[in-house]
Amino acid sequence: MQHFDIIIIGGGAAGFFTAINAAEMNRGLKIAILERGKEVLSKVKISGGGRCNVTHAEFVPKELSANYPRGEKELLGPFHSFMTGDTMEWFEKRGIKLKIEEDGRIFPVSDSSESIITCFLSEIQRLQIDVLKNHSVQEIQKAGETWDIKTNKGDFSAEKIMLATGSNPKMWKLLAKLGHSIVPAVPSLFTFNIKDERIKGLAGIATEAYVRVKLTSKEDKLESKGPLLITHWGMSGPAILKLSAWGARELYAEDYKFQIKVNWLPEISSEEIKEELKKLKLKEAKKQVAKYSRFGLPKRLWQSLVEASGISSETTWAEVNKSQLEALINQLCDAEFEVNGKSTFKEEFVTAGGVDLKEVNFKTFESKLHKNLYLAGEVLNIDAITGGFNFQNAWTGGFLAAKAMSAN
Incomplete structure (x- = not known):
């Protein structure tokens, strides 16, 4: 010995x-x-x-x-x-x-x-x-x-x-x-698997976001703000990884099947966004909504959220109706995604x-x-x-x- x-x-x-x-x-x-x-x-x-x-x-x-x-x-x-x-x-x-x-x-x-x-x-x-x-x-x-x-x-x-x-x-x-x-x-420290048309083909896009998890089992809010990265399999980046760490036990209990809400514009209130969109309807009446990104969002993400709001790529600001405008505000501030599984964060x-x-x-x-x-x-x-x-x-x-x- x-x-x-x-x-x-x-x-x-x-x-x-x-x-x-x-x-x-x-x-x-x-x-x-x-x-x-x-x-x-x-x-x-x-x-x-x-x-x-x-x-x-x-x-x-x-x-x-x-x-x-x-x-x-x-x-x-x-x-x-x-x-x-x-x-x-x-x-x-x-x-x-x-x-x-x-x-x-x-x-x-x-x-x-x-x-x-x-x-x-x-x-x-x-x-x-x-x-x-x-x-x-x-x-x-x-x-x-x-x-x-x-x-x-x-x-x-x-x-x-x-x-x-x-x-x-x-x-x-x-x-x-x-x-x-x-x-x-x-x-703990994992990324979210999400299959959703809105983020399909957008892998590599990163932007600041506020994310919260909708959990049946937790009264406290499980929320996080920070850079969010869209990946081939869903979402990652500090905003997601923080949620995975703080909610490790709760998300395990849900078998990694839950909903998240994403606010792509965490620094601006929905009221301010509404006012800005109304101004765009007047000022940029003849311009196509999808063509130019607004609020500093990555262009392809903006186009995807516009499309998800029922606004076609040809639609001009003047042609956007009230329900489309509401849908766009919702996609920008309160987009809901279904998470179905997780992936290990790197190795x-x-x-x-x-x-x-x-x-x-x-x-x-x-x-x-x-x-x-x-x-x-x-x-x-x-x-x-x-x-x-x-x-x-x-x-x-x-x-x-x-x-x-x-x-x-």
Whole structure:
């Protein structure tokens, strides 16, 4: 049986960050990472389309924690100890230059996740941390003051262990055996499948929109505002992804069959739109309604909404009758779409679910049930909207756990 001071199960973002920081804080520690796969940091590699969205430019703890549908309250304290600015400083100290993009997402200047992976691997080497790949954990047991870990490639023991295994059902089962409550996992961060003539052939068009979900089971409003992207299979973009995260459990309960209402002009009231359309009837009387886009809408989307209002491509503004005008206002401000299913957002599969947050001490990320058992990242019932927030949760949890684990 091999013995270590600290064993980290899971070779992803949270696991590596914990190991590196713990080794740096206490150079005398013998640390190992056990990874079940043949590769480490696979999610880091594909995140942000291969660019690695390291974190998000939100520098106020309360504002940052508001991006977590599950974990908002619990992460507020930890973010006062380690958050965005600390993450940026950590990477920049290690030679990784970062940049903030217009939407607030933070990436390496290299635009390549390989920069982050290379940084982690060189730190691991420098600090002499063992990385044991193809080690699938089969059992975890408390043996007096130490933990025994059984893998497919031999047995290990350690004073302190950390589980940073993401959304791995097998590891949740092992934690349940140790007495932890596991909130069942459901998908979060997904796009909506919609078949509708109004958006057919418009893939690639993006515009600002306000979207709300019509749910029978939820009294609170499930709503979101932001860029909406029309895709070949329906709708995506931040406005949709936010809804999928905040409504993860409700949408799962509806079997992903529900209605949404889309306001394509969220900055203008329906009354203002009505007045503007009336003016157009007078001012642009001889012009065809469909020919020129109004209100800054993408041209093809405008044409599609005009057609859906029963206005032909030849119809002039003078010819538009009252019911067509009402129909157009409705299409612009309150268009209803049937959602029938979901698609995973890129390769970044995120789930809502995991270890019940009531069972974790968020000052240290230690289990309240077992001394010297730590948990970080998506193994916990914490998830965020898209934009680098899930990684920030991993860095914060990893750093605070490392601080606690490295103390004698």
